[in-house]
Amino acid sequence: MRIAFMGTPDFAVPALKALHEAGHEIVAVYSQPPRRAGRGKKLSPSPVQRVAEELGIEVRTPVSLKGEEEQTAFAALQLDVAVVAAYGLILPQAILDAPAMGCLNIHGSLLPRWRGAAPVQRAILAGDTVTGITIMQMEAGLDTGPMLLKSKTPIDGKTAGELTEELAETGAELMVQYLASPSEYSAETQDDALATYAKKIEKQEARLDFNKPPNHVERQIRAFTPVPGAFFKFENVRYKILEAQVSNSDGEPGITVDDHLLIGCGAGSIQPRVIQKAGKPAIDLKSFLNGTKIPKGTLLQ
Known part of the structure; x- marks a missing residue:
């Protein structure tokens, strides 16, 4: 498939690598702009940008996707699908609608539980015994779209770091599995009454x-x-x-x-x-x- 990958932190890296190894045509990678880090406060590219550049894939780091110029450039990619994993920017409707199959998100919880920015940390804090990965069709709402594929993961005594690494690998596998034969899966509407919100960690x-x-x-x-x-x-x-x-x-x-x-x-x-x-x-x-x-x-x- 012709794909744009959109992600920023380490959580997104396994999915980028897996899609590349599966033979998909990743025509562009979108990531957050480089940030200043370390004692010297030098600009540092995101983990996803570094890997994309190693793979020889074009990287785009817009500050926003709300402008007409960015949206036109995205539409010009003529995508089959966009795969999103912890990208960090809001996707306007024009971006969501541009790929033939829309935009698919790798989310680190069993939706509709823990919609939002920090699902792994919130699941641990709440004392949940199980969490997982949900592959979902993105829409304008915050993690509200139809669910396409899910996988459970026991939390046990894992730290957020350990659990995030495990979920990242699972998410990569599930996304490759789904894109191999999307017609085999049916979308499941989320029950909003069961939703919880994983607000950003302060x-x-x-x-x-x-x-x-x-x-x-x-x-x-x-x-x-x-x-x-x-x-x-x-x-x-x-x-x-x-x-x-x-x-x-x-x-x-x-x-x-x-x-x-x-x-x-x-x-x-x-x-x-x-x-x-x-x-x-x-x-x-x-x-x-x-x-x-x-x-x-x-x-x-």
């Missing part, structure tokens, strides 16, 4: 709330690993907890129960396993305690 949400039960704190840690990183502050220094386990030991919320960084929560406590001090690499708890003493009875914020 940085302040990553601050650990030790007033919550330890199970919630542990989910918060997994949901925000690797980014933005669930954290607490001690002596005005930020520490991220990247891995932890729940403990039944009683303690006051936010106060260390012992000298080994067991932290009291609501009705229980949490034991960090991997910690990262601001500006330093992540280390295991034993190594951390060898260099940083946080005595019993310390209030963490």
Whole structure:
């Protein structure tokens, strides 16, 4: 098929590679414009742009698709379909209508649950036991279009990073499967009454709330690993907890129960396993305690 691929982060990379390996003609890749990153604040292309350039595919990085010039250029590609995976720009109706088969989206949840920007993190935070991938036909609404193909994935104790990687591979496989024989699949209308909204993650949400039960704190840690990183502050220094386990030991919320960084929560406590001090690499708890003493009875914020 003649395809335009539209994606930006690492989540979208497996799908781009899979479509290329499947022999589809990817005539253009659309991605968010390069962003300034790192200490030198140099412009850095997105993961999708880097891979597309390695594959020798034309890359387009418009700031918006609302203008007539961009829409005309998109229509001129004469596409069979556009495949979208975490692109990050709103697609106007003219873009949605241009390809013969419209625009198909790889979404990281089992729609209609968790429509929106952060479905993986929201599923973990909510304590869902299962999530998955939905291949859907895009329309003007936010992740409201008909569902074409779905696959379930158990969440278990995975972090958002681990789960996102797994879902990215599943999404790539499902999209290749669907495009191989789209006539075999029938569209299923979403039940709006079952919809939930996965709003964008705000940085302040990553601050650990030790007033919550330890199970919630542990989910918060997994949901925000690797980014933005669930954290607490001690002596005005930020520490991220990247891995932890729940403990039944009683303690006051936010106060260390012992000298080994067991932290009291609501009705229980949490034991960090991997910690990262601001500006330093992540280390295991034993190594951390060898260099940083946080005595019993310390209030963490």
